[in-house]
Amino acid sequence: MTARFMVAAMGQDRPGIVAAVSDTLFGLGGNVEDVSTSILRGHFALMLVVATPDEVGLDGVRVALDPLARDGITVAAWEVHGSLDNTEATHVLTVYGRDRPGIVRAVARALAEKSVNISDTVCRLHPGDPPIYVVTVEVTLPPGTNPESVSESVAAAVGPMGLESTLRSVERAEI
Secondary structure, three states, X not given: OEEEEEEEEEXXXXXXXHHHHHHHHHHOOOEEEEEEEEEEOOEEEEEEXXXXXXXXXXXXXXXXXHHHHHHOOEEEEEEOOOOOOOOOOOEEEEEEEEOOOOXXXXXXXXHHHOOOEEEEEEEEEEOOOXXXXXXXXXXXXXXXXXXXXHHHHHHHHHHHHOOEEEEEEOOOOOO
Protein backbone atom coordinates (compact mmCIF):
# COMPACT_ATOMS: atom_id res chain seq x y z
CA MET A 1 0.00 0.00 0.00
CA THR A 2 1.05 3.62 -0.51
CA ALA A 3 0.57 6.64 1.75
CA ARG A 4 0.52 10.19 0.41
CA PHE A 5 1.61 13.36 2.11
CA MET A 6 1.55 17.04 1.33
CA VAL A 7 4.81 18.82 2.15
CA ALA A 8 5.26 22.58 2.32
CA ALA A 9 8.70 24.18 2.62
CA MET A 10 9.45 27.89 2.85
CA GLY A 11 12.44 30.06 3.55
CA GLN A 12 14.91 32.61 2.26
CA ASP A 13 15.66 31.69 -1.34
CA ARG A 14 18.92 29.94 -2.11
CA PRO A 15 20.05 27.16 -4.43
CA GLY A 16 19.54 23.59 -3.21
CA ILE A 17 16.21 23.73 -1.37
CA VAL A 18 14.38 21.46 -3.84
CA ALA A 19 17.38 19.12 -3.87
CA ALA A 20 17.42 18.89 -0.07
CA VAL A 21 13.70 18.18 0.21
CA SER A 22 13.60 15.71 -2.69
CA ASP A 23 16.76 13.92 -1.46
CA THR A 24 15.15 13.47 1.95
CA LEU A 25 11.91 12.13 0.51
CA PHE A 26 13.74 9.82 -1.92
CA GLY A 27 15.66 8.45 1.05
CA LEU A 28 12.32 7.39 2.55
CA GLY A 29 11.43 5.51 -0.63
CA GLY A 30 9.20 8.40 -1.64
CA ASN A 31 8.07 9.41 -5.10
CA VAL A 32 7.25 13.07 -5.71
CA GLU A 33 3.98 13.04 -7.69
CA ASP A 34 3.13 16.75 -7.89
CA VAL A 35 5.25 19.80 -7.17
CA SER A 36 4.90 23.55 -7.33
CA THR A 37 7.65 26.03 -6.48
CA SER A 38 7.88 29.76 -6.53
CA ILE A 39 10.12 32.59 -5.43
CA LEU A 40 8.08 35.26 -3.69
CA ARG A 41 9.97 38.52 -3.18
CA GLY A 42 13.21 36.67 -2.34
CA HIS A 43 11.56 33.88 -0.36
CA PHE A 44 11.16 30.35 -1.63
CA ALA A 45 7.89 28.39 -1.42
CA LEU A 46 7.51 24.69 -2.27
CA MET A 47 4.39 22.54 -2.16
CA LEU A 48 4.47 18.89 -3.15
CA VAL A 49 2.64 15.60 -2.88
CA VAL A 50 4.80 12.59 -2.15
CA ALA A 51 3.85 8.91 -2.13
CA THR A 52 5.74 6.73 0.34
CA PRO A 53 5.54 3.15 1.55
CA ASP A 54 2.90 2.88 4.29
CA GLU A 55 5.46 2.00 6.94
CA VAL A 56 7.09 5.46 6.64
CA GLY A 57 4.06 7.20 8.13
CA LEU A 58 3.49 10.88 8.82
CA ASP A 59 5.84 10.92 11.81
CA GLY A 60 8.57 9.36 9.64
CA VAL A 61 8.17 12.09 7.02
CA ARG A 62 8.23 14.83 9.64
CA VAL A 63 11.29 13.42 11.46
CA ALA A 64 13.19 13.03 8.17
CA LEU A 65 12.42 16.63 7.14
CA ASP A 66 13.24 18.05 10.60
CA PRO A 67 16.97 18.68 9.88
CA LEU A 68 15.98 21.11 7.12
CA ALA A 69 14.69 23.48 9.82
CA ARG A 70 18.27 23.84 11.07
CA ASP A 71 19.07 25.22 7.62
CA GLY A 72 16.44 27.95 7.99
CA ILE A 73 13.67 26.20 6.07
CA THR A 74 10.21 26.00 7.61
CA VAL A 75 8.67 22.63 6.75
CA ALA A 76 5.22 21.20 7.36
CA ALA A 77 3.80 17.81 6.35
CA TRP A 78 0.35 16.28 6.57
CA GLU A 79 -1.42 13.23 5.22
CA VAL A 80 -3.44 13.56 2.01
CA HIS A 81 -6.87 11.97 1.80
CA GLY A 82 -9.54 12.00 -0.87
CA SER A 83 -9.34 12.31 -4.61
CA LEU A 84 -5.96 12.25 -6.31
CA ASP A 85 -7.33 13.81 -9.50
CA ASN A 86 -5.71 16.93 -10.86
CA THR A 87 -7.94 19.75 -12.02
CA GLU A 88 -7.17 20.48 -15.64
CA ALA A 89 -7.33 24.16 -16.52
CA THR A 90 -9.73 25.11 -19.28
CA HIS A 91 -8.82 28.82 -19.43
CA VAL A 92 -6.09 31.30 -18.52
CA LEU A 93 -7.03 34.66 -17.07
CA THR A 94 -4.60 37.58 -17.12
CA VAL A 95 -5.18 40.79 -15.18
CA TYR A 96 -2.72 43.68 -15.27
CA GLY A 97 -2.34 47.33 -14.45
CA ARG A 98 -1.08 49.71 -11.78
CA ASP A 99 -0.45 48.02 -8.48
CA ARG A 100 -2.96 48.67 -5.72
CA PRO A 101 -4.39 46.75 -2.75
CA GLY A 102 -7.24 44.35 -3.45
CA ILE A 103 -6.38 43.04 -6.93
CA VAL A 104 -6.08 39.37 -5.96
CA ARG A 105 -9.19 39.64 -3.79
CA ALA A 106 -11.26 41.18 -6.61
CA VAL A 107 -10.17 38.51 -9.11
CA ALA A 108 -10.73 35.62 -6.67
CA ARG A 109 -14.14 36.96 -5.61
CA ALA A 110 -15.33 37.38 -9.21
CA LEU A 111 -14.24 33.82 -10.07
CA ALA A 112 -15.79 32.35 -6.91
CA GLU A 113 -19.12 34.00 -7.68
CA LYS A 114 -19.12 32.12 -11.02
CA SER A 115 -18.06 28.83 -9.30
CA VAL A 116 -14.81 28.90 -11.29
CA ASN A 117 -12.06 26.77 -9.76
CA ILE A 118 -8.55 28.28 -9.57
CA SER A 119 -5.89 25.66 -10.26
CA ASP A 120 -2.79 27.88 -10.40
CA THR A 121 -2.03 31.53 -9.75
CA VAL A 122 1.08 33.60 -10.37
CA CYS A 123 1.21 37.25 -9.38
CA ARG A 124 4.17 39.51 -10.03
CA LEU A 125 4.86 43.11 -9.15
CA HIS A 126 7.02 44.67 -11.85
CA PRO A 127 8.86 47.74 -10.56
CA GLY A 128 8.73 50.96 -12.46
CA ASP A 129 6.91 54.22 -12.51
CA PRO A 130 4.20 53.22 -11.99
CA PRO A 131 4.70 49.67 -10.70
CA ILE A 132 2.68 47.19 -12.76
CA TYR A 133 0.98 44.17 -11.22
CA VAL A 134 0.33 41.10 -13.39
CA VAL A 135 -1.93 38.26 -12.27
CA THR A 136 -2.03 35.05 -14.31
CA VAL A 137 -4.61 32.51 -13.21
CA GLU A 138 -5.25 29.05 -14.63
CA VAL A 139 -8.92 28.22 -14.06
CA THR A 140 -11.45 25.50 -14.71
CA LEU A 141 -14.87 26.69 -15.77
CA PRO A 142 -17.78 24.51 -14.67
CA PRO A 143 -19.47 22.60 -17.51
CA GLY A 144 -21.96 24.78 -19.35
CA THR A 145 -20.46 28.04 -18.10
CA ASN A 146 -20.24 30.74 -20.74
CA PRO A 147 -16.62 32.01 -20.82
CA GLU A 148 -17.83 35.44 -21.91
CA SER A 149 -19.88 35.78 -18.70
CA VAL A 150 -16.80 34.95 -16.62
CA SER A 151 -14.73 37.45 -18.59
CA GLU A 152 -17.39 40.14 -18.08
CA SER A 153 -17.58 39.44 -14.32
CA VAL A 154 -13.83 39.76 -13.90
CA ALA A 155 -13.75 42.92 -16.04
CA ALA A 156 -16.54 44.43 -13.92
CA ALA A 157 -14.56 43.63 -10.76
CA VAL A 158 -11.17 44.96 -11.88
CA GLY A 159 -12.18 47.66 -14.39
CA PRO A 160 -13.02 50.24 -11.71
CA MET A 161 -9.50 49.67 -10.35
CA GLY A 162 -8.08 50.72 -13.73
CA LEU A 163 -7.02 47.17 -14.63
CA GLU A 164 -7.29 45.23 -17.88
CA SER A 165 -8.22 41.54 -18.10
CA THR A 166 -8.27 38.82 -20.74
CA LEU A 167 -9.60 35.27 -20.63
CA ARG A 168 -8.49 32.74 -23.20
CA SER A 169 -9.14 29.03 -23.57
CA VAL A 170 -6.40 26.49 -23.12
CA GLU A 171 -5.76 24.41 -26.17
CA ARG A 172 -4.80 20.90 -25.22
CA ALA A 173 -1.88 19.48 -27.17
CA GLU A 174 -1.87 15.82 -27.99
CA ILE A 175 1.38 14.09 -27.13
